[in-house]
Amino acid sequence: MSDENWQSYTRRIEELAARSGLSFHPVEFEAVPDTFMMEIAVYGLPVRMPHWSFGVRYIYQLIQRHMGHSRLFEVVFPGNPGHAYLASSNGLAENVLVTAHVLGHADFSRNNLLFKRCQEQVSEHIVEHAANHARQIQQAIETHGLQRVETVLDAALALEQHIDVDQSLRRSRYPEYLPDRRPPDEDEFRKRFAQLEPTAASAGVEPKKRAPVPPHPERDLLWFVAQYAPEMESWERDIFLAVREESFYFYPVFATQIMNEGWASYWHARLLREADFVPQQAYLDAIKCHSDVVRPVAADQQVALSINPYHLGFAMWEKIVETQGLEAARSIMTQDDDFAFVRNHLTRELAEELSLFRYSARSDGQIKIMEQDLPALHEAILGPKYNFGAPTVWAKHVRNDGTLELAHDYTLDGRGLDLERSRKVLDYLHRVWRRPVQLTTTNQAGLALELTAP
């Protein structure tokens, strides 16, 4: 690949993108070896805390790559400036395409409201923050030993999806006391009542009452544990908060994947069409690469049992721009997340055009295509994305002896928890909470059930 060529293209693509109405923070491009690309994909961040579970993901990724299933062209991190890592094995044509794609992401992450809100929380330097967390944890390992740090990380990373993005990243502790009860209005009845028995009326001044912890069901388990665990050390709390901050960064990436990838794909296709400075051959190569990325079904198959978010998002944005114009598309891009996007804009016609379907898979491997039903199709696509992809478990109460009560309501998901895994999570949690931890949920038959650790 000719570096010089690519750099000059990069500049011209950036200009073209700005002329087309994209607005983005500057992006720093860096070409890195494939092995490092793979690690970024595994960890989700270029530098991140060590944990054995990443090692497991790493091996799976390695196996996949050896089987030729996946190839990564780029990974981009939002921020000001943004960071984009390109695989150094990319050819010129691929890099031209990838550059345009990255700019699409940069535009999206700067303007989408959900992204913006979370970015404001974690500041625009998540890459650096994550590297700091990694260093901080490395130091903790040196001071307290791998075993203890791993125990904390086992628990914190197991709860990584359990945050509440509707609250601030830096939220303060609950008020310690219940708010004073307002003195009752001095109405006619009260006055006469006071006259009846003067002592009873003056007894209205009650001592302040401690608020229960938590005062309301608390979904942000990482925050709650960090704040209210009875016997955690401060470095342990810091690890919980570090994991939580990274989760705040990951949430919008997760919750807008279809939109975001679609938007970037839409723009790389469009910018490439309009980039008359790209030579014919490079253009053709890039278009071929594009069709590989956004193809719905693997080349040798008729049917896919999953939906390629690149393809779905790309097709939806094309349709929206075609029918409603670019301006409407931009305003949808700023306001929606995947839930709104799919429900509002994946129409019956489009679903038919893309031949999307719902299926049900039995445990013996038999697969049955189900009847067309648009709302149900939306839910089938979105189902795995609810609540950061995790069941809703909340902290209900901390007893006087420090026992933590968690609860899960199966009516929210209609399925109930995987009990075996839940037990293991409670074990992790118990090791840092250091008092009994229990979880009320329901068993297969819908009967109330209590899991406890120890």
Add this chain to the structure above:
Amino acid sequence: MAANSESGGGQAGGDAAKWYELFSRGARDWLRHDEKVRESVRQHLPQIVAGGELINGGSRTVRVPVRMLEHYHFRLRRPEEQQGAGQGKAKPGDVFADPSRQRGPGEKGPGGQDEGEVQLLLEFKVDDIVDWLWEEMQLPNLKARVGPSEESDWVREGWDRRGARSRLDRRRSFKELVKRRGAPGATPTFTDEDLRYRQLARRRQPAIHAVVFFLLDVSGSMSDRDRKLAKTFFFWVVQGLRREYRSLETVFVAHTTEAWEFTEAEFFQVSGTGGTVASTGLAKVQEIIDERYNPARCNIYLFYASDGDNSVSDSADAREGLSAIAEDACFTGYVEVSSGLSRQLATETGRLFAELAGAGCAAGSYALNDFDDVWDGVRHFFSAESRAEESAPP
């Protein structure tokens, strides 16, 4: 190859001079995972090694298939019928099998995190395991009893400037090079002067032979599980003794009302019928000792595994046979394998060995009811043996 990065970023961008080419975090965390697996495998070694033919099997490694560890999260229960969304040429009502068990979107989400089964085959060096165990369990290191005869062997000793290519000591040669290069005017490349070869010398060494007799009761009352328990126990006994003896022979004898010698492979497959007459087995052991081993030049160990139901009429013969062997042996041990029934050595054979120990012979017994007992059993014997050794006359 960085482009547009003059403005200088954080640690990940700018000038963190390509650290990622030197260091792989993925590999580091993978190694940690591996370590965790190894730890948990160690805890279950007794069950694991019960499988293969290990005692004299040529390979000195144990291969253990393990599943990857899972980091658990709260997950939704997997429903009977899982729904998902897909794309392609399919009509409602189409039914097809999913031969590849391809992953649907539901499984990536709350349905579960299993990313297909990947099995690992971890290889453990038996010697490492044994060393580790001996340290962990603080088992005494036995002192080999030295026989009077001597034999000679080659041992490494010193270096020379000449020698066979295969004995070139590269580390040593390199050191010489470095030393010489320190001097002014020296040539920077290797010269013949620098090369050092390891030398061998013939040394006389005390002979420390040992032979271990494994005597197994294969009468009808011994179940498969009992045999497996005995096998696991025998395996660790051999490992422990191997630490002390450079040459260790093993002899396998099985008995019912008769006794036969077997090879290891056959030994654990044998199942007989009929009653138990321990004296026949003991007589067979005595016969083999007389034939092949000179007690004066060889350390003899006997381990006997049985469910303890020796026939009552045999007890006098058995007592006699056993004490004859015990006179010559460094140690005689008895394990009672009685899965389910914990009679705790209150059997015919158990009493026999208790008598023996009471008479001041180096003997010990232990009851094995479960695989978890194997370690305790091994510990019991090796501590008993080291006590016997201390009290034994020099």
